[in-house]
Amino acid sequence: MDTSSRTLDPSMGELRVGTKAEGPAARLGHDLTLVMDVWIAEVSWVDGRPGAVILTVQSASLSVLRGDGGVKSLSGAEKALVRSNALRALDVKRHPTIGYRSDEIVATDGGYRLAGSLAIHGKTHPRAIDLQVTDLGDTWRLTSDSVVRQSEFGVKPYSLMMGSLRVADDVTVSFSANLAKK
Template identity: 50%
Template sequence: MTAQTWNLDQSDGELRIRTGVEGRAAKMGHRLTIAVNSWHAAVEWSDGEPSGVTLAAEVDSLEVLSGEGGVTPLTGPEKALARSNALKVLNAKRFPRIEFETSDIEKTGNGYRLTGTLQINGKTREQAVDLTVQEVDDVWRMSCEATVRHSDFGLKPYSMLMGSMKVADAVTVAFTAKRNNR
């Protein structure tokens, strides 16, 4: 079997970030859902199995979609402010991309375990991701969730009210995509 590459981007699926809120005044804050609107993944195939995966996300493409909780509903200007704060926290001007690259892919009962390096803010850490794959009518439906900590990458979560309300250190990154398997 010959080698091939699958190229995926935001037209094939979604990359989302979900944040939490910590601190004494946490009930005042919103748990955000943030879209990454520009990303690209490449899946290298060899002998019918994935042999390498890379994913690059453009930090400047972040968009705050919604906020749960809080004292009042999240408004448009508050979404814009949250986006601006996220770009500052992620040091987007200096490090415009977040990148993941596998060093190992292991088949599991319902998909693959992707182990590799995640680079955020110029810092690289090991990251494992369990990718679930469902094949229906020659279409692969892929999904995964992973926890990423600000502190692992030298980032200080946004805070206000002298630290009594801040974005939780751990955020959840969720990925879903579909691809014809021809």
């Protein structure tokens, strides 16, 4: 049996979080694209196939890439406020990391299905993630989109104007990376 491990980090890809504005005043708010700037994924390989994945994300590394929609575009000060509100909601001082650990990886037609556990805000729940793999010759392109319900992990979505403008409970986590073939 041939075993090895590989490490993926932000130099190889990106981990984004997409939010949507909702409520009666949603048109005033922005759909946000956030980026997690510090993360590491350790992938264990057995006989040329992924056997386990451990992803660790530094919660405080969150930055605001952009805000779409709204009455006007987000200013630098507004991006800083959005970041501050998100870090407060995640309670990064008490919960400095977000993690995923696979228990099982099964090959699918377009890649792999990872079954494991996701830990956010001090709560851990089972989570399956479908990872698409595209062969680009010298590299593999890895992509995944998953919906995460914030309240499932004890995170209260931000709201203002007595709840008439709020961040939707469901956020989309998108991962993409290029992994060089050995």
